[in-house]
Amino acid sequence: MALKITEECIACGTCVDTCPLGAIAEAGDIYAISDDCTECRACVDSCPVSAIVD
Numbered sequence: 001m002a003l004k005i006t007e008e009c010i011a012c013g014t015c016v017d018t019c020p021l022g023a024i025a026e027a028g029d030i031y032a033i034s035d036d037c038t039e040c041r042a043c044v045d046s047c048p049v050s051a052i053v054d
């Protein structure tokens with residue numbers, strides 16, 4: 001199951017800098033994870049509002 005960013009996202013941008021593959025980008029009002037994601041999970045703990053989930 002791919003990781004995804006929920007509507008809890010406050011668009012802080014922290015996860016963008018955490019992802020080694022550049023697989024996270026702005027997508028409207030929140031951020032989204034692209035198919036480039038290898039599910040390394042580095043971004044999960046970086047999110048201050050726990051918006052990145054399985």
Ligand code: SF4
Binds near residue numbers: 003024037
């Ligand atoms: S799980 Fe890893 S590769 Fe996927 S978006 Fe998060 S940091 Fe990037």
Ligand code: SF4
Binds near residue numbers: 008014016031048051
């Ligand atoms: S770290 Fe969390 S709140 Fe910040 S942009 Fe990423 S998913 Fe959204």
